[in-house]
Structures are given as C-alpha cells and as structure tokens.
Amino acid sequence: MTHPARLRDSAPARQVAGFGTFALDAARALRDRRTWGPLLLEQMRRLGVESVPIALFIALFTGIVLALLSKYIFTGAVPIYFVGTLVGKAIMLELGPVLTGMALAGRVGANIAAEIGTMRVTEQVDALETLAYDKHAYLVVPRVLAGTLMFPVVTALAIALGVTAGYFTSLNLLDLSSAEFVKGLQIFYKFKDIWYGLVKAASFGAAVTLIGCLQGLATSGGAAGVGRRTTLAVVYGCEAILVLDAFWAVVLL
C-alpha cells in the first residue's frame, strides 16, 4: 500500500494541489474588480472574437462530413430524415463544444501561456507586483472570465454554422428535402441539447484559460522555458477538455 504522505507528494497529486491553490487565488482576486474590470472587454475580444474564424472553419467541415457520414451509415436501414437528427445531436451535444474547445485550447491556451510566460521571464510580472497589483487580479481573472463567457458564444456560432452546413450538404449532395432534414432535426430535440453543449463550453473555457495562466506564471528559464510552458498549456488544456467532457456526460446526461 502506498503511504498517504507519499501519495500526497506524488507528481500528479502535487499538480492537482497546485492547480487548486491557484484556482482559489484567482477566485479571491475576483473581489478586486477595480483591477480586472477595465481589462475584461479587451480579453473577450482577443480570446473570443478573434477565435471565431478558426471555430467556424472547423464547424463548416464538420457539418459537411457528418451529413455525408450519416447518409452512408443510414442507407437502407433507417429513414433518411435521421440524417438531420444525427447531424443536429452530434454537433450540439459533442462535436461543436469539443472541437471548438480543442481549437481554442491551441489558440487561446498557447497565446495566454506565451504572453504571461514572457512577462514572467522578463520580470514584468515582478514589476506588476511591486506596483502593488495582484497578479491574479490583473492577469488571470480577466482571461479566465473572458474564456468562460466567450467559449459558449463561439461554440454557439460554431453549432449554428455546423448544422447549417449539414443542412445544405443534405439538400445538395444527398437528395434530402428541406422538410425531411428539419423533421429529423426536430424529432428528438430537447432544450437540454442546447444548454448542455454551452455549459460544457463554459467549463472548457474556464479550464483552458486557467491552465494557460498557471503555465505562464510558472515559467522560468528564458525563451526555452516559454516554449516548454506553451506546449504544456496546450497539452493539458486538451486533456482537461476530454476529462471534463466525460465528467459532464456522467453528471448531466
């Protein structure tokens, strides 16, 4: 049996503990609204609005491929209007949030870790602290809030485009009628299909930005250190998304 103390000191346990303390520090910094308030909009633009093109690009092709795949799967066995069901459900529940999350883990997570990491190794974070700022309130909170608010927005746009792409693919390449696709889309539709995906997206946004900030602030050792932490931010961000995805499936479905 592993001794409890050794378990506590093991690398993953220490990482989880470190992440917990960090998240608590960030939560405490929420009180300092005078610091993060003015920075929030700019971060929402940088992390959210600027991520829209990549998310839409992915959604477009996902919608097309899903429609083609479901036709291939259903041919002969299942009424063809189920193409609409599969495209809608798959994009709303899973592919919209997760693929968008993955793309943003790359774009947003790397961006945050590289920026804060560079500030760390050039002592800009220290300078911020000597000016009596809380680094969590100034650097972490605006990014995490922006991620939590904007990931669902970007995901919603991606879902809308993905379903639309599936619709036009079905009409033009698969000989479905508009009515058939819409029938399939509506037949098992629940309101939960929408909010489930968006709740997931919000949790992905919080995780990716928190991890990016944590890796950035933990950076040491010059340009190589920044590169290493940036990579870790993307890898851990993607892993966190997959784990959270499974977690929500267990808890909410």
Place this chain on the structure above:
Amino acid sequence: MIRFEHVHKAFGDKVVLDGLSLEVPEGQTTVLLGYSGSGKSVTIKHVVGLLTPDAGAVTVDDQVVHELDWEGLTELRSRIGYVFQFAALFDSMTVGDNLRLGLVRRALEPGEIQERVEQSLRLVGLSDTEDRYPAELSGGMRKRVGVARAIALRPRYILYDEPTTGLDPVTSAVIDQLMIRVREELGTTAIVVTHDMRSAYTVGDRIAMLYEGRIRQVGTVQEIQETDDPVVRQFIEGRPSLEDPRDAAALSGGSA
C-alpha cells in the same frame, strides 16, 4: 527603516545569502556593492517580498516582510519604488502607460497622474517618448523609463538596481543627480545597487559591500575609501585577480 537580519537564501544547493545583516537608515542613500552574481539583486528583492528568506527576516518600518498577509504586503509595496536591473517595462504598453499603471493603482486624480508622468519623464530626459513603446527605445532609454516609473510614485523608499549601468557618462551623471534630488526633495530612503564607483561615491551616504553572502564592510563613503580590508580595497580600486597563473599565461598567448 529597512533592516536585514541574518538573511539566508539559497537556490537549490547554491547558497546566495548566508546570514546577511544590514541596516538602511532613514532618509539616507545606502549603496550596495558587490561582484557580479554575488546576490545584490536577490538581496533587494527580499525588501518587496518578491523573494522570501529561507531563514532570518527583512523588516521595513518594523514590519516583517515575509509575515505580512496580502493586504499588508500590498500596502508595503505602495510605499516602495523598485527600479529593475533590466527595466522590466510592460512591453505591450506605451511609456506613458507604463508610468500611469502604478499611479492609477494609487487612485490619484487624472490631472495629477498626467502631471506626474510628464514631470518624471522630463526628469530623466525623455519627455518626447510618452507615446512610444519600450521596443522602440534603446537599452539606456528603457532603463531611464524604469527610473521614471519608480520616482513618479514618490515613494518613501526606492530600490535602484544598477540604475546607471550601460548609460553614457553624461546620462549617468544626470541619473546620479536625479537620485540625489529625489532624496533631498522627497526625503526618500534608498538602496542603490551599483558597480560604478564614481556613482557610488556621488550618491551614497553609506556604502556596503556584499561578499560571499554577507556584508563584508559597511561605512560612510570616506570610511570605505580609507578601508584597509583587502577584499573591499581590491573591489573599489578595480584591480583584477587572475589567481591561477595558467589563466594569465593563456591570455598572454604564451605557454605556462
């Protein structure tokens, strides 16, 4: 008053400070000398809580820095200006915004903030750089912006980490005069880290030399100039010590 009491600090197994004790009297400028890598920057980072001692303590106005809670530390930091060795300017902001950031935090009036920004940049001779970005400035100009950012706060204490290194002699002299003026007009207590002996003699009321993790000697400028401690003498006179005769031979191109 800033007081170091038997401060120990190591990174891994590399001991940097080994029981350093020093008092920095109120209203005076104390110069901290020492070889490159001897731990001067590490020493002053303890004053603002950027580093915490492994043992011993640093006190500012009788508050032990590493025992302060977050509010206490923030309050302490708002009394201290820090000039970073490599300027540490915020590179995503203009020079003006670099100066403004600390002033905004202190909740000053916008008019007052603008006045201080312009005045501080004028004092370091960089009036025309307010709207430029740090990447567009030379190393020496960045350094001076770092000085301006600290003095704009009009703090009670200022810690200057090599404020004149890398500046031309005339600009160095300007910064020296500025540090003296700041002390005279604001009554600021300062620690100045420097290798520049001319600057040390000009701005220092007292001089301390850091050597092997401790203060080797501390005294008035005159006491230091007249010291008979061989380590201090060697440093202030800038005599080289190639202790290994093979090195000397290698450099002169001959064989040992």
